[in-house]
Structures are given as C-alpha cells and as structure tokens.
Amino acid sequence: MSRSLVIAACAVFAICALAPILAAYGTVRGDDLEALMDARTWGLLWRTIQLGLGVTAVAVGFGLPFGFLVARTDLPGAGLLRTLGVAPLFVPTLLIAMTWTIFSDVRGAPMTTWVLGLANFPLVAVFAARAAERIDARLEEAARVAGGWRAVLRVDLALILPASACGACLAFTFAVNDFAVPDYVSSVGVKFNVYADEIFANWSQFEAPGLAAASAAPLIALTLAALIPALALRRRGALATLRGGFRPPERIPLGPWRWPAFAFALLVVGLSTLAPLGRLAFEAGGGPHRWRPMSVQAAAAGAEIPTPAAVTEREQAGESTTVSTATYLKTAPRILMAQVSQMGSAFGKAIDKARDDLRRSLTYAVGAATAAVLLGLILGHAIERARRRWVGRSLEVLALLPLAAPATLFAFGAIVLWSRPLTSDLYASQVMVPILFTGRLATFAVLILAGGVASMSRELEDVAATSGAGPARRLFTVVAPNLLGSIAGAWVLVFAFAMRELDAGILVPAANKTAIVRVFNGVHFGRDDYVAALSLLLVFTIVLPGLLWNLFAKRRLEMLP
Known part of the structure; x- marks a missing residue:
C-alpha cells in the first residue's frame, strides 16, 4: 500500500472525523467534570442503557428469525420480503415515530423503544441473513445425518449467533445515541429524557459546550464498549464461516410452518415499512380529514x-354530524378519489416549497458518500493489509470514534472547530455540510470496505505487484474492481444516512436548509398533508440509488460493516 496515500487519507480522516471530537473536548474546564459525579447524569445514563437494551431485544426478536427465514428457507416471496426488510435503514427514524405516535396514549419509554427497535431490526437481519448464506453445506449435511433438521437448525444457530450479535451491538449503538426519536415521542405527554437530550440541552439551551462534552464521555465509553466487541464478532461471524471448498447451502423446507412463517415475516415488514409509508400516503391525501362526517x-x-x-x-364552527357506517361505505370510492387528487396537490406543494432543500440534501449526500468511499477504500485496505497487525487494529478502533460520539456532540465539535475567524467563510458555506457528513459517516465506508478487502485473496495484488504495478495502481485497478459490490454498498449506505442525518443537521447552520430538517420543523410546527408528501419524496430519494443498482447491476450490494 502506498504510504503517502495512506498518510494523506489518515490526515483527511483526522481533520473531518476526529478533529471535531477533539475540539469539543478542548472546551472542557475543571468545573465541567463535576457533571460526571452528578446523580442526574448517572440516572440518565442508566435510563439510556435500559433503552438500548430494550431496543436490542426488539431488534433481535424480529431480526434474527426474519434474516434466517428470508435467506435460508423456502419462505414464499422471500426475495421481496428481504428487500422490504432492509427499508427501515433508509427511512428516517423520525418518520417511523410519526406513524406510531398516533397512538397518543402510549408514549415515553415504551414507544421510544418500539420505534427504535423497528428502525434498527434490519441491522440484525442483514447480519443474520449473510451469515446463514455462508454456512457450508457439508456441515449441514453432516448434522442432518446425525440428527435431522433439528440438528441442522442447532448447527446453523451456533454459526449465525456471532454475526447477529454484531448487528445487535450496532442496534444498541444507534439507539443510545439517537436524539430525534426520544425528543419527538416526548413532545406530547410524559417527558422521556435520555442522555442525548442532556448533551443537546447543555449546548443549545445552556450554552455550555464544556459541560456538554464532559457529560458525553460516559455515553462514548458505553458506545465503544458495544462497538469494539462488534468488530470481533463481525470477523468471527461474517467472515469465518467461509472455508476452503465452500459449498452453498440448500434452502430448508418449512413444511407446515411455511405460511405461519410467511405471516410473521409479512407482519415484521408491515410494522416497520408498510405502516409508516402507508400512513404518510394517507396523510398526504388529506388523512383523517377526508373521512370525517362532514x-x-x-x-x-x-x-x-x-x-x-x-x-x-x-x-370548529360546530357543523360536524354523525354518519352511519353504511354511508361511509357508500361514499368510500368518491372519498378515495378525492384523496388521490389531494395527494397530487400535496406533492406539488412539497416540490414547490422544498425543491431547493431536496436539491441541497441530494448534493450534500452525494458529496459525502463519494468522499467517504474514497477514504474507506484507502483506509479499509490499509487496515487489512497492514504489515503489523496492531497498526491495522489501531486504525480500525480510531475509525469507530466518529460513530461512538453522539451526533449532537460531533456537530457542536464541528462548530467549535470551524467557526473560527480563519475558517469562518468555509463554516458559513455549503461546503461545510459534506465535510460534516463525511466525517460523521466515513466509519461505515471504512468498515464495509475493510471487510471486503479481508474476503479478497492477496494473490491478485501479489501478481500485479510482480508485473510492476505500484501500490496506488494496484488499489484502483485491481482491488477496487473486485470490490464493486462493497464500494456500491458503502456509497449507498453513506448516501442514505447523509440524507436522513438530523441530529447533526439541526445544530450546524449550514445544514439547516435540508429536506430532513424541513420535515422536522414541519412536524413540530403545523404538520399537514404537505409534510407527509415531502417525507415520501425524501424516502424515495434515499432509496433511489440502491433501487437502481439492484435493477441494473449484476452484483449485489454489500452493506455489512
């Protein structure tokens, strides 16, 4: 690997991804550290841990069986269900919360846990599905001879659990660092404060950056405690299942359990994907207003x-009256047509009002995804091909830090870092947003491409080196073409997360004029059919690159960190 190329990539990663965290902690003073001893701080930390564990339980309960069923059994419609099951990763968690909070009597911890569990179950499902596909058929054949299909399931479960645990660690990480969902769920009814709320309040309300950074330290330690084991589990579960002479496994017949299993998988997809999108479509068409008595x-x-x-x-003028069920049924076709017409009007209004916000979001996400993938290719290769193993592992741990830091902490760290007189023009410009998103999300590209390099034979690079190709040429002409699935997967994932990045976007002024921030403001200040239509446009924009790849590319997206 080219040393100068790696050094340059490390420098860019340090400036974009690590410097904001260091800048945030540069504001800490001695008095700020007293917050770590405050009983309220530890109470919030314990509440956040409970939230993370609850979300992880929901994610594993749905994700593990779902991932196995769609990947390894003769489940009806497995391919379509598998695609729909990944969709919650691309739907902003705020939109899922918008759907489920219509049950206004259920708020606080139960609703937050439920929403984040539905949003993060694909992390477990994707890892479980990929590990299930990498089980050698010879192992299953031996188990089947020894004890039938039950023995096969026991063997498969033992091999799938490490990868599923890796996904569970990521689900826990996402849950404990989320600010938008607890904030939105608590906007009505009982307030459910979590640690991310404390960090946000210390910065935005109390204007105490040092206190915000100091109070975030336990949460970062907690997140790292979940992420570092995830790296080991990733290697053990996602990579170690492949062996020499690998034979892909056959699909397991479900027999009489085929349709109950289908009902379960459809229920999971319905709760996590179809219900939120359906609710948004219903609201874009006028929602419950159309079905009111008048x-x-x-x-x-x-x-x-x-x-x-x-x-x-x-x-409001008192003109509403009671209507019979028969009248509702009789008028349903006309009301549905009116809803379709209203939906068209709502989409037109959303495009008219938020066209520039969508364009900016798209530009920022494309820039961030492209930069993150370039960094990920160089650093991911360096992690797996480092001559000294400890160097590669150290780079891998450093790559985790932007993900371990809460988005709110990362954002105000970027504000502290870039809002200085020397860089104030850059801070106020639109270039600031791709830099912010690249630093925040490059971790995904680095880990995905490191995994891709780890599964690639060194022999191809050795042959190219023998023929005289230099390190940079080998990277871009030998390694990159063999990792197109991983490169595309990393790009799509970073693009999606950049489009839906809200926690950092609401703090940095340059990122305020994005589509997700407009949705956030619309939800809190006068939610109507136009907000629902804009939300659907945002979701469509997020899923479009992955959809186009799946339709026209011959390789599958590789989105495993």
Missing part, C-alpha cells in the same frame, strides 16, 4: 368534498 355527508349528497383545511374550519 366530508362523508358531502360525498353522499354529491357535493364537492371539502379540503382538509375547510373540514377543520367548519368542524
């Missing part, structure tokens, strides 16, 4: 169905 009466009388705003206005 709209039904208008439809039954053949009159023009009033708009949602007109319905609300007239109901």
Whole structure:
C-alpha cells in the first residue's frame, strides 16, 4: 500500500472525523467534570442503557428469525420480503415515530423503544441473513445425518449467533445515541429524557459546550464498549464461516410452518415499512380529514368534498354530524378519489416549497458518500493489509470514534472547530455540510470496505505487484474492481444516512436548509398533508440509488460493516 496515500487519507480522516471530537473536548474546564459525579447524569445514563437494551431485544426478536427465514428457507416471496426488510435503514427514524405516535396514549419509554427497535431490526437481519448464506453445506449435511433438521437448525444457530450479535451491538449503538426519536415521542405527554437530550440541552439551551462534552464521555465509553466487541464478532461471524471448498447451502423446507412463517415475516415488514409509508400516503391525501362526517355527508349528497383545511374550519364552527357506517361505505370510492387528487396537490406543494432543500440534501449526500468511499477504500485496505497487525487494529478502533460520539456532540465539535475567524467563510458555506457528513459517516465506508478487502485473496495484488504495478495502481485497478459490490454498498449506505442525518443537521447552520430538517420543523410546527408528501419524496430519494443498482447491476450490494 502506498504510504503517502495512506498518510494523506489518515490526515483527511483526522481533520473531518476526529478533529471535531477533539475540539469539543478542548472546551472542557475543571468545573465541567463535576457533571460526571452528578446523580442526574448517572440516572440518565442508566435510563439510556435500559433503552438500548430494550431496543436490542426488539431488534433481535424480529431480526434474527426474519434474516434466517428470508435467506435460508423456502419462505414464499422471500426475495421481496428481504428487500422490504432492509427499508427501515433508509427511512428516517423520525418518520417511523410519526406513524406510531398516533397512538397518543402510549408514549415515553415504551414507544421510544418500539420505534427504535423497528428502525434498527434490519441491522440484525442483514447480519443474520449473510451469515446463514455462508454456512457450508457439508456441515449441514453432516448434522442432518446425525440428527435431522433439528440438528441442522442447532448447527446453523451456533454459526449465525456471532454475526447477529454484531448487528445487535450496532442496534444498541444507534439507539443510545439517537436524539430525534426520544425528543419527538416526548413532545406530547410524559417527558422521556435520555442522555442525548442532556448533551443537546447543555449546548443549545445552556450554552455550555464544556459541560456538554464532559457529560458525553460516559455515553462514548458505553458506545465503544458495544462497538469494539462488534468488530470481533463481525470477523468471527461474517467472515469465518467461509472455508476452503465452500459449498452453498440448500434452502430448508418449512413444511407446515411455511405460511405461519410467511405471516410473521409479512407482519415484521408491515410494522416497520408498510405502516409508516402507508400512513404518510394517507396523510398526504388529506388523512383523517377526508373521512370525517362532514366530508362523508358531502360525498353522499354529491357535493364537492371539502379540503382538509375547510373540514377543520367548519368542524370548529360546530357543523360536524354523525354518519352511519353504511354511508361511509357508500361514499368510500368518491372519498378515495378525492384523496388521490389531494395527494397530487400535496406533492406539488412539497416540490414547490422544498425543491431547493431536496436539491441541497441530494448534493450534500452525494458529496459525502463519494468522499467517504474514497477514504474507506484507502483506509479499509490499509487496515487489512497492514504489515503489523496492531497498526491495522489501531486504525480500525480510531475509525469507530466518529460513530461512538453522539451526533449532537460531533456537530457542536464541528462548530467549535470551524467557526473560527480563519475558517469562518468555509463554516458559513455549503461546503461545510459534506465535510460534516463525511466525517460523521466515513466509519461505515471504512468498515464495509475493510471487510471486503479481508474476503479478497492477496494473490491478485501479489501478481500485479510482480508485473510492476505500484501500490496506488494496484488499489484502483485491481482491488477496487473486485470490490464493486462493497464500494456500491458503502456509497449507498453513506448516501442514505447523509440524507436522513438530523441530529447533526439541526445544530450546524449550514445544514439547516435540508429536506430532513424541513420535515422536522414541519412536524413540530403545523404538520399537514404537505409534510407527509415531502417525507415520501425524501424516502424515495434515499432509496433511489440502491433501487437502481439492484435493477441494473449484476452484483449485489454489500452493506455489512
């Protein structure tokens, strides 16, 4: 590997990803450290741990069986269910929370745990599915001869658990660092404060950056305690299942359990993907306003169905009346047509109002994903091909730090770092946002591409070196073409997370004018059909690159960290 190329990549990674964290802790003073001894701080930490464990339980309970069923059994529609099961990774968690908080009586810890569990179960499912596909058929054949299909399942479970545990560690990490969902869920009813709230409040409300950084230290330690084992589990589960002379396993027949298993998988997809998107589509078409008594009466009388705003206005004037179930059923077709018309109007309004925000979000995400993949290719290769093993492992741990730091801490660290007189023009410009997102999300690209390099034989590089190809040429002409699936997967994942990055976006001024921040503001200040339409546009934009790759590329996306 080219030493100068690695040094340059390390320098860029240090500036974009590590310097904001160091800048945040540069504001800490002696008095700020007293917060670590405060009983409230430790109470919030314990509450956050409980949230993380609850989310992990939901994610494993759904993700482990789902991943195994769609990857290794004769489940009906397994391919489509598998694709839909990954969708929650690409849907902003705020949008999932918007759907489930319609049950206003359930808030606080239960609802936060449920929403984040649904949002993060794909992390476990993806790891479980990939590990299940990498089980050698010879092992299953031996187990089947010894004890039938039950013995096969026991062997498979032992080989899948390490990879699933890696996904569970990532789900725990995402849950304990999330700010947007607990904040939104607690906007009505009982307040459910978690550690990320404390960090955000110390910075934005109390203007105490040192206190915010000091109070974040236990959360970073907790996150690293989950991420470092995840690295070892990733190697043991996702990579170690491949052996010499590997034979892909056959699909396991479910027999009489085939349709109950299908019902379970469909339920998981419905709860995590179809329900949020369906609810947004319903709201974009006028939502419950269309089905209120006055709209039904208008439809039954053949009159023009009033708009949602007109319905609300007239109901406030006391004009609403009771309507029978038969009348509802009779007028349903007309109301559905009115909803379709209203949805078109809502999308037009969303495009008109948020066109520039969507364009900026797309530009920022493309820039961040491209830069992160370039860094990931160089650093991922250096991690796996380092001559000294400890050097590679040290780089791998350093790559975890941006992910271990809460997004709110990373964002105000970037503010402290870049809002100085010397760099104030850069801080105020749109270039600041790709830099912020690259530093925050490059970890995913580094780990995904390190995994890709680890599964690639060294012989190809050795042959190229013997023929006279230099380190940089080998990297871009030999290694990169063989890792196209991993490169595309890393790009798509970073792009998606950049499009949905809210926790950092609401703090850094240059990132305020993005589509996800506009949705966040719309939800909190006058949510209506236009906000739902904008949310659907945002989701479509996020999933589009992965959808195009799956439709036209011959290689599968590799999105395992």
